[in-house]
């Protein structure tokens with residue numbers, strides 16, 4: 215029961231072209247039948263009533279042979295195509311699905327696991343559909359027809375073969391099962407290895423700065439060692455399985471040759487029939503041997519499908535559900551918002567505040583008090599556990615995520631860029647053509663014209679992996695220009711602490727001030743000038759707003775704020 219369910223799911227997920235698959239299967243069966251006719255023709259040619267082998271018979275054998283090759287090639291190609299198409303569909307589905315996962319998934323799972331599922335697991339499925347299914351179909355057809363023909367030709371010899379088949383299986387089955395167990399462990403290990411290795415590569419800076427190379431190499435070596443051990447185990451089983459299979463098959467053939475030879479010498483079996491019989495035996499050896507690999511292939515595919523299906527359980531975002539939001543002229547408010555990432559700890563407790571259009575609201579407070587979490591809620595990466603976020607008095611949940619996020623420009627503390635060109639980074643996610651004039655304008659507003667002028671290829675210069683070819687200040691300005699290009703109504707700024715030198719900082723600060731003009735801005739403030747200029751400051755301690763007002767008001771009423779200003783804020 216379970217088996218059928220899994221298989222159905224695979225086909226449901228990958229949606230193969232059923233008609234084409236039917237035709238390919240039919241062709242595969244036909245090629246097997248052509249192959250079976252050939253020995254019969256050969257028998258007729260040899261035993262044909264004492265006369266010379268006829269030309270027509272010879273030509274028929276050759277024609278059958280050519281037909282078998284042509285039909286089998288066509289069916290093989292069609293099934294490979296179907297397999298590839300299934301993998302293409304599965305990969306597209308997985309990429310679409312994984313990019314829609316809620317942010318929390320990426321904060322827990324290792325990205326390498328996903329990469330392994332999308333590449334390795336789907337490849338297993340392709341191999342199964344493209345190689346094992348054709349083998350299975352032509353194998354079954356060949357086996358069934360061969361057994362019928364053999365019985366028709368000589369039942370005594372056929373009984374010998376049919377009885378010995380299950381005996382072969384008896385030897386193979388336990389070894390096949392062992393092989394499956396090893397291959398499953400290997401697949402899991404490969405996924406883990408991919409995950410860890412991807413992580414090491416993406417944290418190269420940290421690894422180098424902490425002299426962590428040796429530790430990482432050691433960790434990778436351990437994984438490579440266990441893959442080596444599994445490989446050796448698999449090799450051992452195979453090294454027994456292959457000769458054993460050969461031994462059994464050769465034993466069977468020798469027995470049949472001896473018995474058949476004896477019958478020919480006694481005159482109870484015609485030589486042509488004997489040769490045809492032997493050809494049939496050779497024809498079914500392949501399929502019988504391949505059944506064991508099909509069995510283990512199916513088990514692997516089952517594992518792969520299960521892993522892919524697990525992804526269906528992950529919660530995804532529906533970007534388009536809801537009305538299109540219009541922010542112009544509306545207040546943004548938190549109404550008694552409480553939030554917890556998990557059951558262990560409540561991070562924000564009953565937060566309420568209101569930002570009028572184009573006001574600047576600054577969040578100040580000790581590290582870990584929940585400032586970035588507030589941003590996460592405004593971006594709607596997470597939902598409040600209770601309470602609501604309002605736009606013009608209406609719950610933001612009523613509006614589509616896509617239209618909401620279109621209204622928000624986010625400039626993080628240390629801007630990470632995508633690998634690609636400056637143009638790619640500026641226009642990323644935009645669904646329209648952008649002219650160089652527009653890019654010039656936004657780079658100017660972001661005080662970044664000189665970055666583009668300096669680079670030989672201008673906007674088409676590569677920024678390197680995560681923007682590593684640019685300086686921190688340059689990356690910031692590209693990120694600010696990106697925000698300008700979107701013309702967002704709401705701005706989320708996470709001010710840099712001390713990562714930039716004073717000249718860069720001044721330029722970046724100027725760019726940010728340009729950006730903040732005529733936008734409702736929420737800023738995690740680390741600078742005195744920002745809090746002095748802010749319309750409202752929210753002092754957050756352990757997830758609670760303990761002070762609210764202008765800089766002057768808080769200076770007078772809030773002891774910790776006063777202390778904070780003198781110790782934590784720069785300039």
Ligand SMILES: Nc1ncnc2c1ncn2[C@@H]1O[C@H](COP(=O)(O)OP(=O)(O)OP(=O)(O)O)[C@@H](O)[C@H]1O
Pocket residue numbers: 321555556561579580581582583584585586587588
């Ligand atoms: N994805 C997450 N899952 C679980 N807990 C989290 C997650 N992100 C943050 N936290 C926890 O939530 C609390 C508030 O974190 P947050 O990043 O909002 O603080 P912050 O005020 O922005 O701190 P900082 O000024 O140091 O950036 C911290 O205790 C943190 O450990």
